[in-house]
Amino acid sequence: MDLMEKVVSLCKRRGFVFPGSEIYGGLQGFYDYGPLGVEMKNNLKRLWWRFMTVEHENVVGIDGAIITHPKVWEASGHIKSFVDPLSECKKCHHRFKSDDILKSNDLKESKCPDCKGELTEPRNYNILVPTELGVIEGEKTKTYLRGEACQTIYLDYKNVLQSSRLKIPFGICQIGKAFRNEVTPGNFLFRQREFEQWDIQWFCHPSEMDKWFEYWKKERMDWYKELFNNPNNLIFFEHKKLAHYAKKAFDIQYQASPFDGSEIEGIHWRGDWDLNRHGEYSGQDLSYKDLETNETFIPQIVETSGGVDRTFLFLLLDAYAEEEERVFLKLNPKIAPVKVAVFPLVANKEDLIKKAKEIYHDLKFSNVTTAWDDRGNIGKRYFSQDEIGTPWCVTVDYQTLEDGTVTVRDRDTTKQERLPVDKLLSYFQNILK
Ligand code: GAP
Numbered sequence: 489m490d491l492m493e494k495v496v497s498l499c500k501r502r503g504f505v506f507p508g509s510e511i512y513g514g515l516q517g518f519y520d521y522g523p524l525g526v527e528m529k530n531n532l533k534r535l536w537w538r539f540m541t542v543e544h545e546n547v548v549g550i551d552g553a554i555i556t557h558p559k560v561w562e563a564s565g566h567i568k569s570f571v572d573p574l575s576e577c578k579k580c581h582h583r584f585k586s587d588d589i590l591k592s593n594d595l596k597e598s599k600c601p602d603c604k605g606e607l608t609e610p611r612n613y614n615i616l617v618p619t620e621l622g623v624i625e626g627e628k629t630k631t632y633l634r635g636e637a638c639q640t641i642y643l644d645y646k647n648v649l650q651s652s653r654l655k656i657p658f659g660i661c662q663i664g665k666a667f668r669n670e671v672t673p674g675n676f677l678f679r680q681r682e683f684e685q686w687d688i689q690w691f692c693h694p695s696e697m698d699k700w701f702e703y704w705k706k707e708r709m710d711w712y713k714e715l716f717n718n719p720n721n722l723i724f725f726e727h728k729k730l731a732h733y734a735k736k737a738f739d740i741q742y743q744a745s746p747f748d749g750s751e752i753e754g755i756h757w758r759g760d761w762d763l764n765r766h767g768e769y770s771g772q773d774l775s776y777k778d779l780e781t782n783e784t785f786i787p788q789i790v791e792t793s794g795g796v797d798r799t800f801l802f803l804l805l806d807a808y809a810e811e812e813e814r815v816f817l818k819l820n821p822k823i824a825p826v827k828v829a830v831f832p833l834v835a836n837k838e839d840l841i842k843k844a845k846e847i848y849h850d851l852k853f854s855n856v857t858t859a860w861d862d863r864g865n866i867g868k869r870y871f872s873q874d875e876i877g878t879p880w881c882v883t884v885d886y887q888t889l890e891d892g893t894v895t896v897r898d899r900d901t902t903k904q905e906r907l908p909v910d911k912l913l914s915y916f917q918n919i920l921k
Contacts, residue, residue: 492746495804496676498815502876504528504804504825505677517673517681519797524876527825527857529684529800533663535822536686536796539711540661547659547688548652552640554665558631560643561616563769564762566635569732571612572671579605585671586610617667617681633667637685638793640664642762645691646774656776656787657692657700663796675747677797684796689758691776691787697757700790701736705755708792709740712752712799715820716806718744725751733761740794742802752802753794760786807877814870817877818900821919824877827851828858828916831869833885835862844884847894847909856916874899880916 489497499505504525508518521529540547561567573586577600589598589607598607616635620628634640641660648660663686673679692700705724713719721744727737736757741750763786767774777784807817821827828851832844841862851858859878861869866883873881881897888894893906896915907915 490746491805491808492676494815495801495808498808498817498875499525499676499804504876517670517679519677519680524825525800528819528823529796531823531825532799532803533686533796535715536663536711537661540659540688544659544707546654546657547661548648548654549661550641550644550648552634552637552644552662552664554634554667555619555621555631556634556639556643558629559769560639560766561632561635563765564636564639565732565765566616566632567614570616570635571614573610574613574671575607575610577603577605577607579603583671588672613669613671615669615671617669634664635666635668636793637662637664637666638687638689638791639762641687641689642766645689645763646772649776656778657690657696659688659690661686661688663687675749677801678747678749680797683798685793686796687791687793690790690792692790693778694760694785694788697759697788697790701755701757704790704792705738708753708755708794712740715799715803715823717818717820718806721806722752731756733758735759742806744805745802746805751795752798753792756791756793758789758791760788762789763787814874816874816899819877819879821879824879825857826859826873826876826878827856827880827920829861829869829873829878829881830858831861831866831881831883833866833883839889840884840886843888843909847882847884847912851913851916854913854917856913856920870897870902879919882912 502524503522506520506522507514508520509515537549541549574583575586575589576583580600580603582600582602584601589601599605600607617633618630619633620630622628641662645660663684665682666685667682670679670681673681690700690704709722712722716722721742723741723743725739725741727739730737734756738755739751740753742752743750763774774786775784776787803819803823807819809816809818830844830848832840834840848858848860870881879899883895892909894909895904896907897904
């Protein structure tokens with residue numbers, strides 16, 4: 489098995505991620521997060537939210553609707569430009585992204601990757617996911633699920649300004665779902681049809697675009713580097729072919745990706761494209777008035793837009809490790825789904841179980857996600873926790889009953905040290921804060 493297969497298999501076996509609608513044979517491009525996956529994803533999202541709204545001044549959040557007025561997608565340019573050119577094989581009728589298969593832009597040279605048949609000229613397919621509102625057939629309104637989460641930030645920008653005391657420069661951030669009819673979903677969580685994005689839209693004065701673009705580029709790269717074991721695997725890639733809204737764009741990429749695809753996040757110079765277009769299509773004045781200088785202008789926007797699911801996937805690939813007799817996930821403790829596992833040395837000694845349960849409950853109710861395990865032998869319990877990335881295992885043994893200390897075993901080194909029970913919580917909290 490290659491690394492990707494091992495990670496996909498671990499995800500299913502241990503309850504991180506399941507194929508969507510699996511009992512019906514699955515639905516391509518959709519996944520469900522299981523009990524451990526949702527803990528890890530929530531940890532990631534909490535870290536991102538804290539980074540944006542606590543560690544930065546002048547950043548507030550919103551949680552916008554997934555379905556918006558249909559005009560939003562005309563104004564945003566997605567109806568016209570959110571297209572993938574596809575070529576169809578004249579023999580087997582399979583469709584392929586033209587960009588993926590065209591060799592040196594010469595269609596005649598390219599053949600169907602499946603049957604080597606001749607390919608048609610590329611045709612454009614819009615990847616927005618349409619939906620209908622209303623209950624009466626023939627009177628339904630067609631609109632779209634969000635093709636990119638950030639659009640609701642532009643829609644709410646005036647409301648945020650009017651309801652807060654923000655002054656330019658400021659940011660509005662959001663974590664939310666986006667939907668795309670991807671032509672070639674695949675590589676597990678990498679290219680899905682329903683996925684989650686974390687975005688900030690930073691509104692600034694036109695004269696400060698360069699400064700803020702560079703600022704957010706660095707901030708975001710530094711944030712990712714803190715989370716990965718191998719930060720050197722993260723690189724910038726500058727786009728030459730730009731999305732319809734962008735004047736400048738860099739990706740943060742995971743260089744060690746085992747498949748074709750490595751983008752985690754895009755840093756985009758969106759300028760005044762979005763506010764101008766929404767102003768024009770809605771008929772509303774979306775300009776900003778600076779009360780100190782009396783200047784009125786359309787703010788320029790720097791966007792950082794990342795994939796929660798892609799980050800989740802690349803972190804698992806980065807963390808997966810094998811040693812002679814164990815598999816372990818070397819996850820940063822802050823994102824590990826379970827922080828501590830508590831074991832009684834044996835499962836049939838009431839005193840040990842009582843003490844271990846006390847410790848388990850104390851940690852758990854102090855917001856340190858804690859697991860309990862009294863099955864099998866200690867070695868098996870360690871390996872089971874290693875495989876899901878639990879950083880520490882606490883064992884309550886006979887010595888605990890005499891001197892109030894427990895063993896704390898470290899996931900990465902497998903070394904154990906004895907700590908007093910009453911110091912455990914602060915020990916873990918210090919590392920996790
Ligand atoms: N608002 C700008 C925007 O949506 P994007 O580069 O299309 O830009 C931003 O998407 C991020 O969303 C990507 O860097 C990626 O991490 C994530 N993403 C995009 N399409 C995805 C898909 N089909 N499945 C999973 N994540 C995706």
